[in-house]
Amino acid sequence: MVVKLGGYARISLDKDGEELGVQRQRHDYRQVAGVRPGWEVARDYIDNDVSAFKRNVVRPEFERLLVDLQSGVIDGVIAYDLDRLARQPRDLERLIDVFEERPELVFCTVTNDIDLSTSDGRTMARVMVAFANKASADTGRRIARKHRELADAGKNGGGFPPFGWKADRITLAPEQAALITKAHDDLLAGTRLSTIHREWQEKGIQSSRNTGKPISRVALKSILTNPRLAGFRAVKGQKHIGPDGKPVMGVWEPICTPEKLDAVVAVLQGIKSQFKTSNMTNNHKYLLSGILRCSECGTRMLANIRSSWKEGSKGSRFFYRCPATQDGGCGKVSRAGEPMDKHIINLIHDAEARMKTPAHGAVEWPGSARLAEVGLEISELISAMNSKRISAATAIAMLEPLEKERDELEYERDRHTVEQVKASAAVVDLSEEFERLPIERQRAVIMKHVRAVMVHPAGRGARKFNPDLLDVVWAA
Numbered sequence: 001m002v003v004k005l006g007g008y009a010r011i012s013l014d015k016d017g018e019e020l021g022v023q024r025q026r027h028d029y030r031q032v033a034g035v036r037p038g039w040e041v042a043r044d045y046i047d048n049d050v051s052a053f054k055r056n057v058v059r060p061e062f063e064r065l066l067v068d069l070q071s072g073v074i075d076g077v078i079a080y081d082l083d084r085l086a087r088q089p090r091d092l093e094r095l096i097d098v099f100e101e102r103p104e105l106v107f108c109t110v111t112n113d114i115d116l117s118t119s120d121g122r123t124m125a126r127v128m129v130a131f132a133n134k135a136s137a138d139t140g141r142r143i144a145r146k147h148r149e150l151a152d153a154g155k156n157g158g159g160f161p162p163f164g165w166k167a168d169r170i171t172l173a174p175e176q177a178a179l180i181t182k183a184h185d186d187l188l189a190g191t192r193l194s195t196i197h198r199e200w201q202e203k204g205i206q207s208s209r210n211t212g213k214p215i216s217r218v219a220l221k222s223i224l225t226n227p228r229l230a231g232f233r234a235v236k237g238q239k240h241i242g243p244d245g246k247p248v249m250g251v252w253e254p255i256c257t258p259e260k261l262d263a264v265v266a267v268l269q270g271i272k273s274q275f276k277t278s279n280m281t282n283n284h285k286y287l288l289s290g291i292l293r294c295s296e297c298g299t300r301m302l303a304n305i306r307s308s309w310k311e312g313s314k315g316s317r318f319f320y321r322c323p324a325t326q327d328g329g330c331g332k333v334s335r336a337g338e339p340m341d342k343h344i345i346n347l348i349h350d351a352e353a354r355m356k357t358p359a360h361g362a363v364e365w366p367g368s369a370r371l372a373e374v375g376l377e378i379s380e381l382i383s384a385m386n387s388k389r390i391s392a393a394t395a396i397a398m399l400e401p402l403e404k405e406r407d408e409l410e411y412e413r414d415r416h417t418v419e420q421v422k423a424s425a426a427v428v429d430l431s432e433e434f435e436r437l438p439i440e441r442q443r444a445v446i447m448k449h450v451r452a453v454m455v456h457p458a459g460r461g462a463r464k465f466n467p468d469l470l471d472v473v474w475a476a
């Protein structure tokens with residue numbers, strides 16, 4: 001009688017120095033099976049690079065082995081050792097269930113460490129797996145503690161070098177760092193993240209992993225908001241707070257100041273919407289949509305494509321118009337788009353030129369001394385609480401108002417920073433640069449000067465663009 005066995009082999013990379021190649025495991029169990037009369041390895045079940053210790057990892061071939069054992073396709077299992085086959089008690093119990101259901105099944109390992117077909121063997125297996133599991137969990141805890149010690153010391157963790165730094169994770173990678181700085185400046189000046197993402201894609205920028213794939217939008221966002229950019233040691237994307245209650249600073253060269261990073265995070269989170277010149281900043285494809293208003297009813301005018309327009313047609317490709325009554329406007333006023341855009345750009349050009357003449361330097365934020373003071377008081381309270389000099393209840397009662405003040409101050413500082421950066425970044429040479437700016441930046445420049453443009457009706461048959469029929473409401 002032939003006993004058909006399923007041979008199981010697995011290699012896991014998490015056990016340094018104990019790797020046993022799948023080929024060797026297979027060779028060994030086939031040899032053992034070969035000396036038993038009537039035994040034959042009918043099929044090899046091989047899971048490659050899958051750790052049996054990690055709980056949520058599915059081992060497809062192990063699953064298949066269980067099914068084949070249950071259904072009688074094979075009459076038993078042969079493996080190198082129990083460790084290869086089952087390291088999770090869960091997996092072991094599932095295997096044992098099958099052996100208890102079908103007592104005729106055979107079980108064998110090369111190391112001869114266990115026999116699941118006997119009751120003693122099953123008890124032994126449970127003990128062994130429980131111990132192996134504990135050892136792995138201890139390793140996990142040891143690694144976690146090591147990570148925390150590194151973080152507390154502001155030292156680098158492992159893994160790929162973060163975008164912006166060289167392989168030593170300390171020295172800047174100048175090209176990547178420059179990209180981050182430019183992206184920050186653009187964001188603070190009003191460019192949208194998706195526009196920056198498109199630019200990076202066009203330039204073919206890749207992460208340090210060199211996966212060959214372009215950086216995703218989500219990855220770009222985390223690159224641009226990584227606390228380590230401002231020198232903070234981060235754990236899972238958050239500033240790491242040390243035992244003294246203060247954020248731990250890293251040992252590497254920073255790319256930006258903490259204030260700038262906070263401002264970038266604020267802009268990307270979009271919570272602090274008052275940073276925007278108006279809620280009309282985003283999501284417009286046309287320069288003046290929502291900035292122009294119908295003088296008859298006051299409604300914001302929107303752009304429409306002229307459906308009859310083709311390449312080479314006369315006149316404007318699009319027009320601005322007051323929405324129809326059912327859309328909340330009066331539908332009475334419209335204007336050709338291109339001459340309108342040109343006219344407003346010229347007005348802004350003059351306004352920018354006037355602004356440029358007086359050199360306005362950076363204004364320092366007046367609250368920085370108080371913010372530093374509050375930060376100090378908070379960390380003193382926390383360390384007093386940690387060393388049990390004051391009770392937690394007392395500390396928390398004192399902390400709350402301080403934290404509130406700190407949050408308000410930080411908010412004020414971010415606002416100040418954004419306004420400063422905006423003021424310096426928004427001054428552009430309109431003659432050339434303006435054309436190259438993304439549309440939301442162009443709109444931001446316009447809205448810096450103009451609150452609205454009232455458009456008067458042009459009368460029937462009026463063909464020529466007449467700037468006298470506009471009233472510009474300048475920003476204060």
Ligand SMILES: [Zn+2]
Pocket residue numbers: 294295296297298299322323329330331332333
């Ligand atoms: Zn209207």
